[in-house]
Amino acid sequence: MARSTIEDPTESVPDVSVHGQRASGDAGALVDALDPEQRLAVLAPVGPVCVLAGAGTGKTRTITHRIGYLVGAGVVPAGQVLAVTFTTRAAGELRGRLRELGAGGVQARTFHAAALKQLGYFWPKVAGAALPRLVESKIGLVARAANRVRLSPSRTELRDLTSEVEWAKATLLTPDGYPAAAAAAARETTHPAEVIARLYAAYEEAKRDAGVLDFDDLLLLTAAVIEEHRWVADELRARYRHFVVDEYQDVNPLQQRLLEAWVGERDSLCVVGDANQTIYSFTGASPRYLLEFPRRFPEAQVVRLVRDYRSTPQVVALANGLIARAGTVGDSARTPGAVPVASRREPLKLVAQRPDGPVPVFAERDSEPEEAVAVTRRIRALMDAGVAASEVAVLYRVNAQSEAYETAIAAAGIPYLVRGGERFFDRPEVGEAIRLLRAAVRSAEGDRPEGLTAQVADVLAAVGWRAGDPPSGSGAERERWENLAALARLADDMAAADPGAGLDRFVADLADRAAHQHIPTVEGVTLASLHAAKGLEWDAVFLVGLVEGTLPIIHAQTPAQIEEERRLLYVGITRAREHLTLSWALARNEGGRRSRRPSRFLDGLMPRSGASAGGQARSGAAGSGPGEPVGGGQRSRNRAAVRCRVCGRPLAGPAARVGRCDDCPGDVDQALFDRLRAWRSTRAKEQGAPAYVVFTDATLMAIAERRPTSVPELVSIPGIGQAKLDRYGEDVLALVDGRELPESAPSQSTG
Template sequence: MTTLPVHPGADAVLDALDPEQREVAAHPRGPMCVLAGAGTGKTRAITHRIAYGVLSGTYQPQRVLAVTFTARAAGEMRTRLRDLGVGGVQARTFHAAALRQLHYFWPQAIGGAAPEVMPHKASAVAEAGGRLRLRLDSPGIRDAAAEIEWAKVSMLTADGYAAAARAQRREPPAGLDATAMARLMSTYEDVKTDRGVIDFEDVLLLTAGILGEHEQVARAVRAQYRHFVVDEYQDVNRLQQTLLDLWLGGRDDVCVVGDPAQTIYSFTGASPEHLLGFRTRHPDARVVELVRNYRSTPQVVGLANLVLRSPGGGRRSGSVELRAQRPEGAAPELLVADDDPAEAEQIATRAAALVEAGHPASEIAVLFRTNGQSERLESALAERGIPYLVRGGERFFSRKEVRDAVVLLRGAARTDDGEVPLPDLVRDVLLGAGWTREAPTSGGAARERWESLAALAALADDLAATTPDARLPVFVGELAERAAAQHAPTVQGVTLASLHAAKGLEWDTVFLSGCSDGLLPITMAETPDEIEEERRLLYVGVTRARERLVLSYARARTPGAKPTRRPSRFLDGTEAVLGAAARSRPKTAKKVKAVPAAARTTCRVCDAGLATAKERTIGRCADCPPSMDERLFETLREWRLATAKENDVPAFVVFTDATLTAIAERVPADRAALAGIAGVGPAKLDRYGDAVLEIVKDFSAAENG
């Protein structure tokens, strides 16, 4: 390679860096893996690496490709490079880089112009569902589209989807089983073919296919790009890694940057294994840890380190121990409220006091695990005249499911005769809006929709508690007042955001609400990997705060309810910072007398308290290993699916996964034993009991035969 002249400003680029950042920038050739903790200046390190490579004559700028995950991050990278006096470097998202190559090489590799890219999948998924006579509502369509994306970035075809989903215990969305989801995927591809379009995942798949099958195209791309930088490498999926490998073509001039502790998108196919396994694939790689945190005070950094600490006190795999560089600040706090409304009131009161003292509202954020939590927070802020904006989602009363439900409630208010208690009446109306009394077992749009409607039910509970004689017209009037109050201008307001939407952002003051088991970790998180991702979500939330950090949780959901919640298990070990209220479990487990399984509140294995409805149904905490036979569980799932189809209801209406797990673990021999399992009420016992017991009996006989 021709050596370019050294620019006199090359050394100055290195002088502006700390020792670890300098090590990243000063070695621009060869493979490098940068483990960059939160707030440690990773973008600064990699842009200075590129700048030093160009100014020192090691790189030609047009031969460098820097890829990241958002257009905003790519734009910031280009701006920083220009400020360092370096132009001509390509900084793009994976999709933008691939699309550019696809348009350029398609005519010579395939012929003609490249197909148009669909902006959204929804209409194609809806048409595919219609062809199969599947009843998919809007959340179901969104969740099915997300599942198609996961399958494609995992490089699964429709033929391979069902086996992979079962192997990974992945629950297909929208009440579909794995076979039906595979058929939907296949038909979706037919719809795209008929329309002559491709989707965003196809951009990567087709580019990878052309590079793999057309050597002349691969040679042209590799001649164009000699040096690669990949930001947020912990979020790379299998398809993106495949494309990167094809770009490299066996070369090793690649620098990857990421933080395994911020891997929070595994449900989309992202995996930290590419980052953690980089040294295995590139044995000569230089590994650098960026540990100096410039964002947060030592107090915030200290709590972040504690959240990530392993049970033995050491670091979790691949994570770094942050070292704060800012002056001392206020200690993080843990607020404990009696119930959810009281928690929202406490947060809003503290935020209002800060704004009144001159703290910019735009430098305050309130973060939560699910969008359904935002309604109370929106209301509490609005009541105090504090402007706010919702990031990464619609305002509560602007969501379609909420608007539709309010219309139904308004109609029902005209015929409210006062005979049915208000909370029950509201729930009956919400059932007509598609709500169910049990939460869906899967996540995604369907779960968010359920959470929104459940929040309306909770508002009815609150009104009935404070105004016992209130009827549906009063409730509808209160909803209208809440909606009107929350349409004030909010451009410079407090930010409300989910933990996922908050990644990559930062504020002076952060409130972390809902820090209790059942929300952090979310009830749906079951496996050790899922639980650890929930821990990383909390870590991301903590590290968004620059100066002030306030965590909170409520002992109960509604006023007057039994205080059954406990602080998040991820706060264990933080008592020295947050006080004794952060301890999620008693230091010594208390022995309890045997109780019926349906009423059990402690784990039957270790006697620890059971935090979630799912744990109480199974009778075992998430920390203890399951004792069921997987084959019996799968047999029960197949029976449930057939029964659900026969009765034209979603599968979870028959039995939830938690109830099936409990049945498979306890193997009930008679109706009395089956009735003792939570989730098997009298109606379900009469309807399904004999069939379930027959399956268990046949299975036991086969095992003993």
């Protein structure tokens, strides 16, 4: 069939049918409540289907209904379908929805889980030996490899080196090919590319010597076994004939290679994704495979889901306005992972389906503490108006920004949780409660309370939990209470859905949730990075710290990197259902120099007058029009040019690092400069590297002259990118502040 694309969300779709035959019964009922575009995707014949699904448009509903419909209509056997996604939570959600739709026999797994199952079966037959042990983390082996190439990285550097090895493997690079690819991708690394290439080779040797595999090897070996052994390909392809890939914009070259090995010459492949939500290209992910799908499969049916059921028209207008201002996103011929410009001619424009809501608020504050206090006051007002704490989120670009909000929210007695910390099922009180619940299932006690809710509450009482008012404040005791309360709410939900459910079923459900990290809702305001917020949504969202140098982050230099930062803000905006606040602070500390500028991404989105200084907040929807001076006016997009801050002349060489001409007056704090040099000497000795590898004299001179007091001010100094910020940022800011550093203390990550 010729490729079909739905452009108009009001366009009609065919009747409910399969290959021209009217479907009946449960299968036909699956499409009755779908919108026209969702229905078209569900009813598309078996073959290549590409669903371009905007934020909040029901993509998971669409793909699960497509699978359920095809299985229910008898077109596709459930056991021949493999649905893959990227997180255990998403895979668990797919399985749960498919069970509800009568398609519980469908395999829904992550790429790695699917590969582990397949390789565990085929490897002994191919290699004549058991599958080698799988290591959970690469860091230990990277440390061993670093020792082999005579490196002594700090813990932070070790993490960065591990990330580089992971990126290289995800993009199918060999050690020899790494330096050129890293340069083309503008990778900012802790060590020269040639050194990392040697470490990468040593890592592979250390892994072979230990006889172990890493998670990337799972995918690579599974693909290789299928490619090199025809009988394996035949057996596997006879088992799985139909494939669905969720979040296809996040696939990397290694995952794409495995997918192609699975599919072979067939074309029963349905992919779902949104290029506007591509925010992981730094890990090797690329939306190219999504955007070029119609080119690879000319007969593919392409469906665009644009009806946004999540957010109000005001939030949707802001999101559309932001993404419409996107510029070039990189030259794909030169930058691995960049999106071809031609592929972005028609970005998805969302069409809001909800009633009107409040207009987004833009708020400018004098300092970060004032910004945090203002956000906290607004959170309290929302809670007083009936918004649950669990339906509120504060989102930021880097994790270091959370401290001010943790302090302000705790001081207000509002419960909160920091997403990305300790996993829910790993928390001591949760583990203890689950152990007691399992013991209760095994026991033969006959005096249990009636009903699942009462039985779970009885067990939780043994670990000190009581229903009712939680402990005051928001400290560890409150957090403990909230975690146990989340288990009690799960029991309430199960009892409401199935009054006959017993404790044994509840414990089994908890085991499944723990295996797939499908965590319950914990009552508290969520604090999370924008990356960690992907795939989630809240009634009220606060996007904070929106200043140049933080969003976009200072080390985003290429057009592709800048546009990824824009998409990160887009993801943040589209997390909000109703209430949305975007804020920034002009200084880090109260009374500090108000030198920060609002993010360039806010240009044209704020009302004409923007947000005034002194803590005023403005409300307004997108639509001021591109090119209008908002929030400080239009600013230069040429981040490569460095000019003297005294006379404005262009600078090059060491003068560019200092930020002024040699003959222009400066104000160097000599005592600070001396402290910095002494600290640099210590760090260089710890690393076994020359002093200039830490910072050059020119960079130290610039620090001593500018005396930065915040992360954005520090990274505005030429020569300080994300890698050096992660390794040395906290030390430098402490030295500028006059604080003493613990002896031989490793610098802390700011990200």
